[in-house]
Amino acid sequence: xxxxxxxxxxxxxxxxxxxxxxxxxxxxxxxxxxxxxxxxxxxxxxxxxxxxxxxxxxxxxxxxxxxxxxxxxxxxxxxxxxxxxxxxxxxxxxxxxxxxxxxxxxxxxxxxxxxxxxxxxxxxxxxxxxxxxxxxxxxxxxxxxxxxxxxxxxxxxxxxxxxxxxxxxxxxxxxxxxxxxxxxxxxxxxxxxxxxxxxxxxxxxxxxxxxxxxxxxxxxxxxxxxxxxxxxxxxxxxxxxxxxxxxxxxxxxxxxxxxxxxxxxxxxxxxxxxxxxxxxxxxxxxxxxxxxxxxxxxxxxxxxxxxxxxxxxxxxxxxxxxxxxxxxxxxxxxxxxxxxxxxxxxxxxxxxxxxxxxxxxxxxxxxxxxxxxxxxxxxxxxxxxxxxxxxxxxxxxxxxxxxxxxx
Numbered sequence: 001x002x003x004x005x006x007x008x009x010x011x012x013x014x015x016x017x018x019x020x021x022x023x024x025x026x027x028x029x030x031x032x033x034x035x036x037x038x039x040x041x042x043x044x045x046x047x048x049x050x051x052x053x054x055x056x057x058x059x060x061x062x063x064x065x066x067x068x069x070x071x072x073x074x075x076x077x078x079x080x081x082x083x084x085x086x087x088x089x090x091x092x093x094x095x096x097x098x099x100x101x102x103x104x105x106x107x108x109x110x111x112x113x114x115x116x117x118x119x120x121x122x123x124x125x126x127x128x129x130x131x132x133x134x135x136x137x138x139x140x141x142x143x144x145x146x147x148x149x150x151x152x153x154x155x156x157x158x159x160x161x162x163x164x165x166x167x168x169x170x171x172x173x174x175x176x177x178x179x180x181x182x183x184x185x186x187x188x189x190x191x192x193x194x195x196x197x198x199x200x201x202x203x204x205x206x207x208x209x210x211x212x213x214x215x216x217x218x219x220x221x222x223x224x225x226x227x228x229x230x231x232x233x234x235x236x237x238x239x240x241x242x243x244x245x246x247x248x249x250x251x252x253x254x255x256x257x258x259x260x261x262x263x264x265x266x267x268x269x270x271x272x273x274x275x276x277x278x279x280x281x282x283x284x285x286x287x288x289x290x291x292x293x294x295x296x297x298x299x300x301x302x303x304x305x306x307x308x309x310x311x312x313x314x315x316x317x318x319x320x321x322x323x324x325x326x327x328x329x330x331x332x333x334x335x336x337x338x339x340x341x342x343x344x345x346x347x348x349x350x351x352x353x354x355x356x357x358x359x360x361x362x363x364x365x366x367x368x369x370x371x372x373x374x375x376x377x378x379x380x381x382x383x384x385x386x387x388x389x390x391x392x393x394x395x396x397x398x399x400x401x402x403x404x405x406x407x
Contacts, residue, residue, distance in 0.1 A: 007143045010153070016133055016376035017041050020360075027364050037399045039328075039387050040370040042187065042346065044252045046320065048301070049313035052251060055304035059297040070296040075288045077104025077260065081299045084306040085260060089245065095232045101264050101280065103287055104302075106294050108217045108246035108259040112181075113138035114290075115213060115242060115261070118282050119179065119269065126157035126177035128169060130188055130374060130381030132215070135181040151379035160380050167191035167340060167349070171204035180205070182231070183215035185222060188377045188386040189349040190341015195228045202231070205240035211269065212237070217246040217259075220318055222344045238264040242279070249346060249390075251305045251314045258294050258302045321346050324396045325389035331400045335407050348387040349374070356382055367402040 020040055028036060048056075062068035076082070082099040090097035105111050112134055121143055127135050129152070136153065139145060146154025157177045159169035167189040174180050182201060184193040205212050214231040222229055231241045243262040247253035263283045268276035294302075304310045325342035332339050338351040352359040356373035363369045363385075374384030389396070 051310035056301040059300035123178040126180040130377030185218040185345040190345035190347040212241040
């Protein structure tokens, strides 16, 4: 008899963004003439920058000639992209990361889920609450948790992220954890962590032989001097951290798909007998077995992000989104709401002082504005909504006026 993986039955009934899509579809069916403005899911709206488009067009032309054609590429990524990422994202910031420690993929979301294949089923996982659902659901699928009870899974360590700690928990709340997921700038709260705060996590991980999985998907939005763009800016992070990077929000690659993961040489976990096992060769083997690499065309586009033109153009787009966030945050603060995020993040985390799904429905039905209910990010997200700054300026300004009328 063919059996299924019954861990899937433990996952909460509906993925957050699927439930949002169902509600929006129902609203639009009932109100076909309504102009719905989507400030929920973190998908970009502005086109790829000119430098990237030109590079991808040239790459397509390469594929049209025998001399320049590229078939299967290296599963770890082409050297031309890995070298640029290592230099511009790390070495130019004084961070010691080499090109052969970078593994190009089709996005940070996939890598955040796939990385857990390297670890035993008995490891203890710590996640923030609220949290990006992928960190939790992939470990539920792998069988590392018990049942969901009241919005939390048995077997996970939950790190409460609330206003009292600025939505940045400390390692004192992670007792017994073998792996901790950290994301800064944070999704969903928009909070950022200082170097001092991250250094405490690094020191804790090294002292406890634990591992930090650091999601830096939104690092390009950081504008405040001194806020770390990478966990590797902290002393000792090479021996206790894996970092995930994404071009989705950095350069509008949500429809193109490309990112990378950093696994430093010498980073180890442990076998049952206590002997150290280096993780970089394991991740290499996992990728070469299960992944054929991001396309040549995609990687040439990603390489162009690091050109002088690409850096200027992508920065301008990010500044555009940050201005969207500033306009919305200013309006919400004027309406009396407490708002975290913006400034260094594309997300606003708004305290609605009530049921988050009810507030979501209120904005959808009365203002035709889509947000994301905080409860979908975990039990501690109840009472909040997340608003995304990814949209046109025209839509953002119209959404602000609608919110003023409704709220």
